[in-house]
Amino acid sequence: MSQFENLRASSLYCQKCARAMPVRESLLLVLPDKEIYDYLCTGCSSSLGHREVSAADMVMARAATSSSTSGIPSSFGH
Numbered sequence: 001m002s003q004f005e006n007l008r009a010s011s012l013y014c015q016k017c018a019r020a021m022p023v024r025e026s027l028l029l030v031l032p033d034k035e036i037y038d039y040l041c042t043g044c045s046s047s048l049g050h051r052e053v054s055a056a057d058m059v060m061a062r063a064a065t066s067s068s069t070s071g072i073p074s075s076f077g078h
Ligand SMILES: [Zn+2]
Pocket: 014, 015, 016, 017, 021, 041, 042, 043, 044, 045, 046
C-alpha cells in the first residue's frame, strides 16, 4: 500500500496512464511536526502517493545551509 513511504520516488505506476510515470512533488499539508508532500503524475496530475518530512529532517536541512553565523572575527585593526 505504501511501500515507497521512505523512498524519494522519481517515477511511480499510474493507473490512469497505465504505465510508470515521472512524478512531481507538491506540498500538500504543513503540520507542526512535519510536512506532507504529494506525488503527482506529470501526465495526468493524479495523486500517486505521498511523502512525509519530519521536523527533524527540516531542521537538519536548514542547519546545513546556515552554518556560518558564528566565528566572525571581531578584533580587526588593533
Ligand atoms: Zn497519470
